[in-house]
Amino acid sequence: MDCIHERVLVGSESACRTGGDGFWVVHAMIFLAKLVGLLPNDSFDVARRKFVQSFPGYVPGGVIEKYLTSNWKKLDAF
Numbered sequence: 001m002d003c004i005h006e007r008v009l010v011g012s013e014s015a016c017r018t019g020g021d022g023f024w025v026v027h028a029m030i031f032l033a034k035l036v037g038l039l040p041n042d043s044f045d046v047a048r049r050k051f052v053q054s055f056p057g058y059v060p061g062g063v064i065e066k067y068l069t070s071n072w073k074k075l076d077a078f
Contacts (some may be wrong), residue, residue: 025055028063034075041076044068 033039033047
């Protein structure tokens with residue numbers, strides 16, 4: 001989460017240069033829900049539905065969707 005904070009709030013282009021575009025979309029959604037509060041934090045499904053209103057092309061992969069559905073509340077510790 002620190003690297004996302006740095007990239008979004010500080011504007012560092014070099015922060016966390018791992019993963020593809022899907023990596024950033026999922027992490028942006030987590031950041032917006034968990035740290036900034038711009039998305040609901042009730043569950044992954046609720047956050048995803050709100051996120052898709054602004055980014056209708058977003059379709060999470062099955063593995064990440066299953067993981068986030070099962071572990072959404074555990075991410076609060078970060």
